[in-house]
Amino acid sequence: MDDHAEGDLLFLTDEQLRRGIEAMFFAYRAFTQDPDRILAERGYGRAHHRALHFIGRFPGTTVGQLLTTLGVTKQSLNRVLRTLMADDLVSARVGERDRRERRLALTPEGEALEAALSDAQRARMRQAYLQAGPEAVAGFRRVLEAMMDPEMRRRYQDGQR
């Protein structure tokens, strides 16, 4: 009867929520598959991509900061960082103020790989944005942000400056 009332909550039905859940599942697969292919060629995985991404975003970041950003354990991250440093994609220099810290950065080779991964992922994102339009993009980001936990959202927004 009042199905078509202005401002009704039809977008909150279990059916609509299910569609959103499945959309997240399928879209995330698409989102990762292009970089995954590049990574596989070099024997790396998604964890390497994430590390490269955030080190590239925040050059001079410390291991500890990366740990909380990525939300993994020290051991997991260390395994990845070790291979990236051995392959000379990431450099670490001792912190100036605090010599316990390791300030991480991408080497030129690291930047090259990061750029390749980033380009692949951005290309898909760009075509999706273009296809959906600016208003859809604004909504897309609003929902994703609302989905995050408050502390996660804070870390996410720290990168928006």
Next chain:
Amino acid sequence: MDDHAEGDLLFLTDEQLRRGIEAMFFAYRAFTQDPDRILAERGYGRAHHRALHFIGRFPGTTVGQLLTTLGVTKQSLNRVLRTLMADDLVSARVGERDRRERRLALTPEGEALEAALSDAQRARMRQAYLQAGPEAVAGFRRVLEAMMDPEMRRRYQDGQR
């Protein structure tokens, strides 16, 4: 100079794309963490959740259909299905028309677990939808769909009927 022209492409800058990429990363983590907690209690992982979800969505689905929906190998899926059937969460009966097929379905216990997982995930989704509003939700889904490969999108939309 023409920065603020109507219909400009400012939403397609690398910076905007980067924000979308990071939003996907953080949001997906949030998206999975509630069910992950429930699964961990029972010694299951995400793969079990995905199988339960799609078997629940399409009762009577075959192993082969599930394989293409989930996009994993037979061996990966079989390992998961074996434990789910051993734990009596999923049932398989021989197909009527084609006796090579196994028609999968959730047992009552399987439905109970699927409901628990689904409830947790929907709760987060619901609050995100509510917080972002119906227009944002429409945009959210439009962008996610545009991100999928055509065949993936077809499979996704097969579940929208």
Next chain:
DNA sequence: TTGGTCCGTCAACGACGCTGACCTATGCTG
């Protein structure tokens, strides 16, 4: 009967999470 399909399984491997424990180097504070 033959060839293809659907499914299950053995073996092996790799990426990537985890816990627990222990180590060094360094900073800070009393």
Next chain:
DNA sequence: CAGCATAGGTCAGCGTCGTTGACGGACCAA
């Protein structure tokens, strides 16, 4: 300076979940 806290590295071990390769059985269809 002594002692504790912090940043980081590492060893050992485990589990999930993805992969390839190979093979076998049941079944369908020509």
